[in-house]
Amino acid sequence: MNPSRDVAVIGGGAAGLMCAMEAGKRGRSVVVVEHGPRICRKVLISGGGRCNFTNLQTRPENFLSANPHFAKSALARYRPEDFLRMVERHAIPYHEKTLGQLFCDRSAADIVGMLERECAVAGVRIETTCEVSNVTRNGRFELHTARGAIEAESLVVATGGLSIPKTGATPFGYRLAEQFGLKVVPCRPALVPLTFSRADREKYGELAGVSALVTAETAGTVFREKMLFTHRGLSGPAILQASSYWGPESEIAIDLLPGVDLAALLRERREAGDRSEARTIVSRFLPRRLADRWFEIHNGSRPAAMLSDREVDAISAGFHRWTVKPAGTEGYEKAEVTAGGVDTAELSSKTFEAKQVPGLYFVGEVVDVTGHLGGFNFQWAWASGYSAGQYV
Numbered sequence: 001m002n003p004s005r006d007v008a009v010i011g012g013g014a015a016g017l018m019c020a021m022e023a024g025k026r027g028r029s030v031v032v033v034e035h036g037p038r039i040c041r042k043v044l045i046s047g048g049g050r051c052n053f054t055n056l057q058t059r060p061e062n063f064l065s066a067n068p069h070f071a072k073s074a075l076a077r078y079r080p081e082d083f084l085r086m087v088e089r090h091a092i093p094y095h096e097k098t099l100g101q102l103f104c105d106r107s108a109a110d111i112v113g114m115l116e117r118e119c120a121v122a123g124v125r126i127e128t129t130c131e132v133s134n135v136t137r138n139g140r141f142e143l144h145t146a147r148g149a150i151e152a153e154s155l156v157v158a159t160g161g162l163s164i165p166k167t168g169a170t171p172f173g174y175r176l177a178e179q180f181g182l183k184v185v186p187c188r189p190a191l192v193p194l195t196f197s198r199a200d201r202e203k204y205g206e207l208a209g210v211s212a213l214v215t216a217e218t219a220g221t222v223f224r225e226k227m228l229f230t231h232r233g234l235s236g237p238a239i240l241q242a243s244s245y246w247g248p249e250s251e252i253a254i255d256l257l258p259g260v261d262l263a264a265l266l267r268e269r270r271e272a273g274d275r276s277e278a279r280t281i282v283s284r285f286l287p288r289r290l291a292d293r294w295f296e297i298h299n300g301s302r303p304a305a306m307l308s309d310r311e312v313d314a315i316s317a318g319f320h321r322w323t324v325k326p327a328g329t330e331g332y333e334k335a336e337v338t339a340g341g342v343d344t345a346e347l348s349s350k351t352f353e354a355k356q357v358p359g360l361y362f363v364g365e366v367v368d369v370t371g372h373l374g375g376f377n378f379q380w381a382w383a384s385g386y387s388a389g390q391y392v
């Protein structure tokens, strides 16, 4: 292993490889140090194995951060169309699933192969199964690895977040930031299923497998997508999205019948003398098991013709504003990403260099920028990696 490089990148994931190839194209000698047996393990399992590699509708509003403006510069500099051009150049077949989400037709391995080829052409050296035990700095950065020391002028930390530890996730990047005096915004699992309290699990646990289109609102943010009941709580895109905004002790308000005016409908059926039970009417819009269970929990169902105004209002409120107070989340084992991370106030939004430590860069998920579900996290990895790659 050549012990002296212009640039060392710790972490052979999406952001690290993008940064490495860009730096390599500029003629910098680059080594990527990955502690796992292979690169991009998260890319390989992403999008159900098909990698939702970007989102054509990417906007700064699709990201959470203590500083919502931080992501703007990189996102404007490297757009979904830029990544798509590379995908097309490599003749990788893809499709738009929904809402601008682009997936591989075949497999996420296509994206990994593309990154590998781009890195090879740019002369990037990738060292896998190479653990960095510590980093010191004496003018240049010195990485102490199982295969000996590597010296570099610039150090890029692209170690990702804490989710799915079996893919190689470690807190190494956060520790390194702290070692060099950078603040780290406390981390928490995001895009993660939420768990029921014991009482709610008893009430709703039997609905595992039932899904419905809902709106889920927490902390003033609303998502309209599918929700799924699990044995332990709630999941599905609407809940994963809401989970990124959710904090312990707070509630999630769920509209189980978005776009339906249930009160008006029940009143209309009552005036028409409809003898159908309320749950039959509701189950025209919701899975039967869910409607049945709701009425079972709430004193049973009665024919529409017999409902009082109070009953109509209570049923309507129950379905349109079901308030759940989750007990917690399923944690990093099930989270798609980590919210929090290296404080953006410490970094240049243009170069990703630490303001107080020249030559030290942080890119990708290790930074306190977290995307919504739908290809935004990879777009952040590409955009931040690309931007830093122009300067390292």
Ligand code: FDA
Binding pocket: 010, 011, 012, 013, 014, 015, 016, 033, 034, 035, 036, 039, 040, 041, 042, 043, 045, 046, 047, 048, 051, 052, 053, 054, 130, 131, 132, 158, 159, 160, 161, 163, 164, 167, 168, 169, 170, 171, 172, 173, 335, 336, 337, 363, 364, 365, 366, 374, 375, 376, 377, 378, 379, 381
């Ligand atoms: P990433 O985690 O990709 O890479 C970090 C690398 O650093 C890893 O290879 C790791 O082994 C290595 N590393 C860590 N510590 C190290 C150390 N001490 N020394 C050396 N190497 C070290 N996003 C999206 O946009 N679309 C999608 O479809 C999905 N799907 C998806 C599914 C699942 C199951 C998960 C868990 C996540 C997603 N994501 C996603 C999120 C996406 O995978 C994630 O945001 C990016 O991979 C982040 O890229 P990074 O390069 O920052 O980290």
